[in-house]
Amino acid sequence: MNYRTLHTDRVHYGWDLAIEPAMRAEPGESIRFQIIDASGGQITAESDVSVFEGYDSGRVNPVTGPVHVEGAEPGDALRVTIESFEPSGWGWTALIPGFGLLADQFPDPLLHISRYDSDFIDFVDGVRVPVRPFPGTLGVAPAAAGRHSVIPPRRVGGNMDVRDIVRGAVVTLPVEVPGALFSIGDTHAAQGDGEVCGTAVESPIGVSLRLDLIKDAAPPTPTILAPPTARLAPTGPTFITTGIADDLMTAARDATRHMIDHITDEYGLPPELAYCLCSIAADLRISELVDAPNWVVTMHLPTGIFT
Amino acid sequence: MNYRTLHTDRVHYGWDLAIEPAMRAEPGESIRFQIIDASGGQITAESDVSVFEGYDSGRVNPVTGPVHVEGAEPGDALRVTIESFEPSGWGWTALIPGFGLLADQFPDPLLHISRYDSDFIDFVDGVRVPVRPFPGTLGVAPAAAGRHSVIPPRRVGGNMDVRDIVRGAVVTLPVEVPGALFSIGDTHAAQGDGEVCGTAVESPIGVSLRLDLIKDAAPPTPTILAPPTARLAPTGPTFITTGIADDLMTAARDATRHMIDHITDEYGLPPELAYCLCSIAADLRISELVDAPNWVVTMHLPTGIFT
Numbered sequence: 303m304n305y306r307t308l309h310t311d312r313v314h315y316g317w318d319l320a321i322e323p324a325m326r327a328e329p330g331e332s333i334r335f336q337i338i339d340a341s342g343g344q345i346t347a348e349s350d351v352s353v354f355e356g357y358d359s360g361r362v363n364p365v366t367g368p369v370h371v372e373g374a375e376p377g378d379a380l381r382v383t384i385e386s387f388e389p390s391g392w393g394w395t396a397l398i399p400g401f402g403l404l405a406d407q408f409p410d411p412l413l414h415i416s417r418y419d420s421d422f423i424d425f426v427d428g429v430r431v432p433v434r435p436f437p438g439t440l441g442v443a444p445a446a447a448g449r450h451s452v453i454p455p456r457r458v459g460g461n462m463d464v465r466d467i468v469r470g471a472v473v474t475l476p477v478e479v480p481g482a483l484f485s486i487g488d489t490h491a492a493q494g495d496g497e498v499c500g501t502a503v504e505s506p507i508g509v510s511l512r513l514d515l516i517k518d519a520a521p522p523t524p525t526i527l528a529p530p531t532a533r534l535a536p537t538g539p540t541f542i543t544t545g546i547a548d549d550l551m552t553a554a555r556d557a558t559r560h561m562i563d564h565i566t567d568e569y570g571l572p573p574e575l576a577y578c579l580c581s582i583a584a585d586l587r588i589s590e591l592v593d594a595p596n597w598v599v600t601m602h603l604p605t606g607i608f609t
Numbered sequence: 610m611n612y613r614t615l616h617t618d619r620v621h622y623g624w625d626l627a628i629e630p631a632m633r634a635e636p637g638e639s640i641r642f643q644i645i646d647a648s649g650g651q652i653t654a655e656s657d658v659s660v661f662e663g664y665d666s667g668r669v670n671p672v673t674g675p676v677h678v679e680g681a682e683p684g685d686a687l688r689v690t691i692e693s694f695e696p697s698g699w700g701w702t703a704l705i706p707g708f709g710l711l712a713d714q715f716p717d718p719l720l721h722i723s724r725y726d727s728d729f730i731d732f733v734d735g736v737r738v739p740v741r742p743f744p745g746t747l748g749v750a751p752a753a754a755g756r757h758s759v760i761p762p763r764r765v766g767g768n769m770d771v772r773d774i775v776r777g778a779v780v781t782l783p784v785e786v787p788g789a790l791f792s793i794g795d796t797h798a799a800q801g802d803g804e805v806c807g808t809a810v811e812s813p814i815g816v817s818l819r820l821d822l823i824k825d826a827a828p829p830t831p832t833i834l835a836p837p838t839a840r841l842a843p844t845g846p847t848f849i850t851t852g853i854a855d856d857l858m859t860a861a862r863d864a865t866r867h868m869i870d871h872i873t874d875e876y877g878l879p880p881e882l883a884y885c886l887c888s889i890a891a892d893l894r895i896s897e898l899v900d901a902p903n904w905v906v907t908m909h910l911p912t913g914i915f916t
Contacts, residue, residue: 402899454903455853462905463897466849495907500899522867526849526907535842542773542833546762550857554898560829588893588906590770591861592709592807596761598769599895600802600833 305334305510313338313364313487317450317460319443319479323370326481329515332385335366337437337489339394340504347392351413354398363452363461365439367485371513374482379519380442382473382484383512387435392417393491393505395578402500403558404577412574416503418491423503423582426575431492431583431607432534435507436467438488438497441524445478452487459524463502465493470529476520484513496586496601498558499577537606544589545599553599554586561601569608583607612641612817620645620671620794624757624767626750626786630677633788636822639692642673644744644796646701647811654699658720661705670759670768672746674792678820681789686826687749689780689791690819694742699724700798700812702885709807710865711884719881723810725798730810730889733882738799738890738914739841742814743774745795745804748831752785759794766831770809772800777836783827791820803893803908805865806884844913851896852906860906861893868908876915890914 312324327333339345342361345353374380397412399405416423422430441459444450455462459475467473475484486509493502543564545556558580565576580601589598619631634640646652649668652660681687704719706712723730729737748766751757762769766782774780782791793816800809850871852863865887872883887908896905 454900455897455905456903457853461897461900462851462853463900464849464851464905464907465896466847466907466909495894495896497897497899521850522870523851523853523863525851525867525871528847528849528909530843530845530847532847533840533843536837536840538837540773540835540837540839542771542835543828544769544771544830544832546764546769546830550861550895551898554857554895556830560832563829564832586895586898587802588857588861588895589772589802590762590768590804591858591893592804593761593768593770596763598762598771600771600773602773602835 305332307334308336308366310336310338310366313366315360315364316452317443319447319483321368323368323481326370326372327513328372329513332510332512333369334508334510335486336508337366337487337506338364339506340488345394347415349413351411353413354411363439363488365452365485365487368443368483370481370483371515374477374515375480376445376478377518377520378477379516379521380475380477380482380484381514381516382440382475384467384469384471385510385512386469388508389435389491390506393503395503395582396501397499397574403498403555408574408577414575414578423492425579428609429579429607430609434465434468434492436465436490437486437509438463438490438502440473440486442475442477443479443483457523461488462524463493463497464526465495466526466528466532468532471532472527474521474525492582494580494582494584497581499581501581503582536604539605541603541605543601546596548595550591550597550599553597557599557601561603612639614641615643615673617643617645617673620673622667622671623759624750626754626790628675630675630788633677633679634820635679636820639817639819640676641815641817642793643815644673644794644813645671646813647795652701654722656720658718660720661718670746670795672759672792672794675750675790677788677790678822681784681822682787683752683785684825684827685784686823686828687782687784687789687791688821688823689747689782691774691776691778692817692819693776695815696742696798697813700810702810702889703808704806704881710805710862715881715884721882721885730799732886735916736914737916741775741799743772743797744793744816745770745797745809747780747793749782749784750786750790764830768795769831770800770804771833772802773833773835773839775839778839779834781828781832799889801887801889801891804888806888808888810889843911846912848910848912850908853903855902857898857904857906860904864906864908868910
């Protein structure tokens with residue numbers, strides 16, 4: 303197809319309805335987005351951890367856009383169909399001080415570069431993680447005036463990091479401003495549910511998608527229709543740790559700590575890389591949140607990634 | 610195999626190291642447990658909602674046991690291998706006032722009886738949920754003296770409702786008292802991650818399992834090694850709702866409310882049955898909990914259950 307392309311010179315930082323549209327599109331049009339990685343290009347395939355000296359957090363998580371969709375009005379639904387990806391073949395995973403679920407236990411920065419082909423990410427020797435590209439961030443401009451940080455996800459989408467937004471997925475976003483003002487970024491080559499260390503396999507990946515408009519059909523928050531292929535069938539047993547606590551966040555932290563210990567003990571990875579591996583390949587699920595006063599959060603690690 | 614059987618006359622209510630063992634077993638022995646449903650037999654396949662008038666909450670969630678495992682000492686790991694199930698073919702799902710994730714929005718009791726064969730639960734006309742039996746509750750006695758409610762899960766396991774504990778799964782529990790004192794109950798014919806309405810397809814199901822002892826190998830909380838078959842491959846797209854909030858519990862509630870609305874709008878189920886369906890067939894996952902200040906909890910509904 304002959305897509306129009308939005309290049310990476312049209313990135314912006316933060317959501318703001320006052321940002322001039324980078325493109326105007328008709329409903330039903332497919333568009334190709336160039337996506338810069340979540341460091342805004344500060345990290346390259348040749349970077350090492352020294353990149354975090356003088357790291358400019360103001361350039362973090364850029365999104366490409368916004369696209370003004372003709373006829374979109376507050377209360378409409380913007381339907382985004384993910385058509386294809388153009389992966390770059392490299393990505394980074396980092397521990398950034400002060401950021402991530404266990405930031406208190408991992409105070410030092412780490413940068414880990416991975417290469418990947420169409421099927422697998424070579425994380426470290428003996429660990430191959432299936433490639434599952436998706437955009438961590440996609441959304442529309444909020445109605446409230448002013449600049450809103452791109453880091454937290456919002457009612458209108460944004461940095462949701464829902465790893466089911468794979469090729470063929472359909473994301474439905476609630477439009478809050480005329481033209482919707484759709485943007486996308488933060489592409490990941492793989493991520494587990496939770497993205498526990500705060501980063502996935504952060505990778506520049508081109509995204510082609512179609513934008514459709516459904517009048518007066520805004521969902522309360524985004525929904526996703528994911529194809530059966532969104533979750534790979536496990537090729538081996540799944541190892542599961544539990545966190546059992548009267549607070550879901552504590553339970554999630556416990557399940558993650560237990561998994562890091564397991565990976566360290568069983569496979570010999572240093573704790574920092576085990577933590578990164580949890581972030582890119584293991585899934586946080588809520589097993590129960592009704593048996594008061596204690597809830598169970600589980601972390602699920604597919605053992606097939608260990609070769 | 611010639612298993613010894615623990616019958617349902619050996620149920621107990623609550624965890625207590627002072628409860629006399631119902632059986633003494635050698636490590637490596639397989640045992641067959643008769644399991645009474647989570648109402649303690651108060652609900653039958655012929656019951657209706659009037660059963661909750663005069664419902665005895667003291668008889669809720671009985672467990673069969675305890676089994677004293679010879680040689681088990683505090684600090685050991687008790688390894689439980691689930692060998693097979695004997696399903697009864699019927700189960701119940703209920704809204705019990707004051708119980709469940711959305712108890713405030715569903716104040717009235719409801720009882721729903723389902724029949725199932727070896728493959729599917731006939732939930733209502735047009736909704737068939739795959740059968741995936743597992744024990745909601747299994748654990749060992751805590752070290753602290755006295756009677757501990759069986760409702761909340763604990764460090765030693767108990768009412769964890771981890772739906773991956775299917776046939777072939779291996780659960781590793783931390784032993785806290787001599788003999789471990791293992792018990793099991795609360796069998797479910799199917800459940801989603803979260804068990805949001807507080808009940809699954811509660812069903813009397815016999816469980817055969819093997820108990821092994823690993824010295825000095827207690828995990829901090831239970832772990833599970835689940836076979837690749839624990840999660841069924843979806844037969845159709847998965848519909849996903851989001852909850853986006855600065856608190857995981859609020860996000861989980863929002864994702865669940867949005868899914869109930871979706872099921873009601875799309876498939877015409879009354880909200881009460883939609884809520885029950887979320888509990889038995891939809892999964893709560895934590896998509897991200899690092900993009901401060903907002904976290905994303907997603908609920909995943911396999912659309913293949915709608916026939």
